Amino acid sequence: MAQLTMLKEVVKSLFSKPSTEPLAEVEKGVFSPYSRGYPVLIPEKCTGCSLCAMNCPSNAITMKIVGEKNVGGRTLPVRRPEFNYFKCIYCGLCAQVCQFNAIEMRRELVILRPGSKC
Amino acid sequence: MGRSRIEDKAYTEPHSIVEVASKTLSSYPHLISVTAVHDEKEKSIELIYTFSDFRGALKNISTRIPEDKKTLPSIASVAPAASIYEQEVSELFGVTFDGNPFTGKRVLLPDCFPNNAHPLLRNVKQEDLEKVVAGCMLGEPQIYVTGSSRYSAESVILLPFGPYHPALKEPERFILVLEGETIVDVIPKIGHVHRGIEKIAEGRTFLQDLFLVERICGICSFIHSWIFTLAVEELLNVKPSKKAEYLRTVIAELERIHSHVLWIGLLGYWTGFESMFMWIWRLREKIMSLLDLLTGNRVHKSFIAFGGVRKDVSDEKLNTVAKTIAEFEKDYKKLIDEIMSYEPLVERIKGIGMYNAEHAIRLGAVGPIIRATGVPYDMRKVEPYGVYDEIDFNVVTGKGGDVFNVTMVRIKEVLESINIIRQCIEKMPRNENPVPKTLVSGVVKEGEVVARTEAPRGELFYYVKAANSRNPHRVKIRTPTLANILLAADILKGYTLSDVPVIITSIDPCFSCMDRVLVVDKNRNNVFFVDFNKLRKESRRAR
Ligand code: SF4
Ligand code: SF4
Numbered sequence: 001m002a003q004l005t006m007l008k009e010v011v012k013s014l015f016s017k018p019s020t021e022p023l024a025e026v027e028k029g030v031f032s033p034y035s036r037g038y039p040v041l042i043p044e045k046c047t048g049c050s051l052c053a054m055n056c057p058s059n060a061i062t063m064k065i066v067g068e069k070n071v072g073g074r075t076l077p078v079r080r081p082e083f084n085y086f087k088c089i090y091c092g093l094c095a096q097v098c099q100f101n102a103i104e105m106r107r108e109l110v111i112l113r114p115g116s117k118c
Numbered sequence: 119m120g121r122s123r124i125e126d127k128a129y130t131e132p133h134s135i136v137e138v139a140s141k142t143l144s145s146y147p148h149l150i151s152v153t154a155v156h157d158e159k160e161k162s163i164e165l166i167y168t169f170s171d172f173r174g175a176l177k178n179i180s181t182r183i184p185e186d187k188k189t190l191p192s193i194a195s196v197a198p199a200a201s202i203y204e205q206e207v208s209e210l211f212g213v214t215f216d217g218n219p220f221t222g223k224r225v226l227l228p229d230c231f232p233n234n235a236h237p238l239l240r241n242v243k244q245e246d247l248e249k250v251v252a253g254c255m256l257g258e259p260q261i262y263v264t265g266s267s268r269y270s271a272e273s274v275i276l277l278p279f280g281p282y283h284p285a286l287k288e289p290e291r292f293i294l295v296l297e298g299e300t301i302v303d304v305i306p307k308i309g310h311v312h313r314g315i316e317k318i319a320e321g322r323t324f325l326q327d328l329f330l331v332e333r334i335c336g337i338c339s340f341i342h343s344w345i346f347t348l349a350v351e352e353l354l355n356v357k358p359s360k361k362a363e364y365l366r367t368v369i370a371e372l373e374r375i376h377s378h379v380l381w382i383g384l385l386g387y388w389t390g391f392e393s394m395f396m397w398i399w400r401l402r403e404k405i406m407s408l409l410d411l412l413t414g415n416r417v418h419k420s421f422i423a424f425g426g427v428r429k430d431v432s433d434e435k436l437n438t439v440a441k442t443i444a445e446f447e448k449d450y451k452k453l454i455d456e457i458m459s460y461e462p463l464v465e466r467i468k469g470i471g472m473y474n475a476e477h478a479i480r481l482g483a484v485g486p487i488i489r490a491t492g493v494p495y496d497m498r499k500v501e502p503y504g505v506y507d508e509i510d511f512n513v514v515t516g517k518g519g520d521v522f523n524v525t526m527v528r529i530k531e532v533l534e535s536i537n538i539i540r541q542c543i544e545k546m547p548r549n550e551n552p553v554p555k556t557l558v559s560g561v562v563k564e565g566e567v568v569a570r571t572e573a574p575r576g577e578l579f580y581y582v583k584a585a586n587s588r589n590p591h592r593v594k595i596r597t598p599t600l601a602n603i604l605l606a607a608d609i610l611k612g613y614t615l616s617d618v619p620v621i622i623t624s625i626d627p628c629f630s631c632m633d634r635v636l637v638v639d640k641n642r643n644n645v646f647f648v649d650f651n652k653l654r655k656e657s658r659r660a661r
Contacts, residue, residue, distance in 0.1 A: 034411050035415075054323075057328070093420070
């Protein structure tokens with residue numbers, strides 16, 4: 001009896017379509033319809049407060065000096081976050097803690113190489 | 119619930135600890151953990167022994183020893199389970215427990231680790247440890263040999279099983295002492311995936327730690343972040359909304375299903391029934407895609423936040439969960455019927471790896487392992503957290519410990535979890551925002567909290583101490599595999615070599631979780647070290 005039910009399963013498996021997905025299909029779209037995506041900075045909105053870098057769980061954010069600004073007669077450095085996508089765990093916390101919505105979680109699939117910027 | 123602030127520690131003098139422990143054991147028979155906390159200002163180490171009865175009451179016994187004279191008696195003679203927990207403290211803090219069977223052995227840390235370096239002392243810096251460990255890799259592995267006079271030298275064979283072995287999914291070493299084909303002794307040598315997470319946790323903020331503890335295990339990851347959240351919420355005095363509690367419960371139960379189903383598949387794999395493995399893992403994909411749907415991640419969900427969850431879940435998604443779960447239940451029941459009616463499998467797992475309730479309690483076992491013997495010890499009932507107190511479910515128990523009963527307990531627990539998820543989705547408040555206003559934890563006021571939850575593998579225990587700072591002062595983690603490993607090694611004795619993978623698997627070991635800690639066998643009265651070259655020489659001579 002047990003063998004018979006099992007045989008049924010085997011025959012069914014022979015004629016059903018494979019459970020795995022071909023890679024080419026995956027490459028066409030986004031990684032998964034529900035994935036959080038990867039963080040990308042919108043520089044115009046960022047104030048350089050460093051909140052994202054302080055809270056990033058994997059220390060994937062470094063605050064880089066990108067210029068200078070003049071505040072009340074003193075020159076202060078302007079800082080912007082830079083993401084290391086090889087350290088990032090794609091948790092989306094940086095985008096959530098940013099008070100100015102300066103980080104966007106983007107979902108299009110791109111091939112990341114060392115040093116690549118999005 | 120699920121956690122409590124430590125307010126009423128029973129202080130005792132170090133020399134009377136054995137007496138106090140044995141008195142406590144009569145009403146609190148389950149030793150959960152031995153936690154050490156270094157206080158660099160007071161120059162002392164505090165040891166907290168946490169005991170529980172099986173009904174939800176906890177007893178914390180505390181004792182203090184000075185930093186320069188770190189010796190106290192071992193309680194292993196009255197509570198055998200303490201031997202591992204004490205050994206962990208001894209290697210990480212340099213405390214000597216007089217009378218502990220492991221004394222003088224290296225269990226958790228690499229053999230080449232310097233004797234005077236104790237990683238968890240507060241004044242040891244992480245950078246220094248990195249240097250020590252980097253230099254350490256070069257050493258030759260040492261092999262433990264039991265020189266017990268019970269075996270005559272000619273009749274026994276020492277068989278190293280692991281650290282890399284086709285039957286082990288994670289690196290771990292078991293030295294099997296064989297007489298013919300029968301196992302007479304087992305010496306686990308663990309620590310190959312020790313990552314020092316407790317130390318790392320002290321150097322990061324509470325919020326960052328939430329993501330760190332989630333990475334302790336790749337299977338039961340959510341439950342680690344949940345228990346840590348429970349502890350920190352108690353310290354911060356925040357309460358999550360009802361909807362957040364329901365969502366957490368749903369995710370935790372989905373995780374339990376995926377963990378148990380994964381294990382049932384592996385059981386097929388280890389008994390040589392590979393089609394079973396493939397069928398059931400295909401079914402598991404349904405659950406994985408639900409986790410993806412709800413949280414955005416399949417494995418490390420990053421879903422929980424102090425005071426709630428990271429994002430809301432729409433009604434539409436919840437309906438998809440309800441639908442998929444119903445489909446899963448149908449397929450699962452059918453598949454299990456087919457599998458469990460296949461006699462060769464049932465014959466293979468019945469009556470091997472036998473133990474009884476008393477044995478399991480003595481060695482501190484938890485989870486499905488202890489429930490298989492009929493003890494209804496389940497944290498979801500004993501100390502309900504989340505919304506388990508509003509849900510109607512049963513604690514699954516078995517009729518006696520062996521691989522078959524453990525399997526049946528897990529199979530039925532999956533159905534119970536489906537039942538819980540269904541009720542959660544029905545009862546979930548729909549118009550509520552489960553996302554807290556602020557995610558950042560900031561400075562946490564002084565306090566000590568212990569938390570317990572039911573992970574798929576059994577009772578999980580955390581101790582978190584905050585000291586008015588952004589980082590925790592101490593995070594102590596006791597995973598279920600560590601509590602179960604003594605029993606697993608013990609029940610192997612008397613069975614044959616071919617049973618080893620099946621019996622070891624029956625506890626659903628998760629070595630990575632445990633390996634912030636190490637364990638050795640218990641008959642080690644005369645364990646000694648033999649280095650690799652000597653062993654090689656001996657083996658040549660024997661030929
Ligand atoms: S991205 Fe946001 S959080 Fe990060 S520095 Fe800019 S403003 Fe601050
Ligand atoms: S997504 Fe997470 S890990 Fe990545 S940079 Fe943002 S906070 Fe850091």
